[in-house]
Amino acid sequence: MMTALATVTAVTESKQGNVVELSCQQQSSCSHCSSKSSCGTGIVSKAVGNKSHKWALITQKKVKPGQMIEIGLPEKKLLQFASVVYLIPIVMLMLGGFLGESLFASGDGEGWVILSAFLCMAAGIWLARKLSEKMQQASEQAITLIRVLGDPVDIG
Template sequence: MIREVAQITAIHPDSLQVTTELKTGCSGCKQQSTCGAGIVSKAFSDRRAEFLVQRPPGDFMVGQQVELLLPEAVLTRFSLLIYMVPILVLLLSAILLTQALEWPEGQAILGSLLTFGASFWLVRRWLHLRDVQVTQLLSVQQIT
């Protein structure tokens, strides 16, 4: 399980509005002042994610910290879907446009990039049509 601590900002009858602080990859490194990632993390240091999660049974209060749980298999499956489908579409469209349709190289590159971008959009639409949202897959657990 992937765990993240969140704070309740609002309580609704069937959901909780929670906020999490987005963490950067570096914060304790000695090179933080000269590293590009460290400089970017300082520029965007006050980043928060706010969203609704399904409310489990129990008493909750605004300001209370809860733990959000996400199964690792779910994250892996959707990551593969979101990243692998467009890459496969890019490769297959490049092969199809150059080999089967014999397009010139420049047009094949542009056509492949267009199908690559369209595949991201189609995967996103497919996920929305299936009502697959990460917030529906999260479990909320009170921190004791």
């Protein structure tokens, strides 16, 4: 199980328990790497900044807004999600190239082969987006509350 720290943003009561809305900062390991200034990923992460993710979960535990909690997500869900998002467009790109090569192999068909590959890749991106939306909803339901860490500390 992968774990992350999240901040409780809102709590509402329902029949199933407390519906807890969470905000979690995406962190990259680039800030700890020795080659962050010369690495392309480090430069991009510095330019883009930290991204905040929002989730909701249902729990029986009492929490209040502002508290830090530890949440868990099964690795299987993350691997499935990453596989869909990264592999489907690449496979579709290759299939489009092979399809274009078989259909337009004679003569000056190189442009058509490239167009076929990019159209299939675009279809793969669309398909990956649709599948990932469904998978995201399922993964949000798999998020579990591991422990409540406490209230944030104000330094100032």
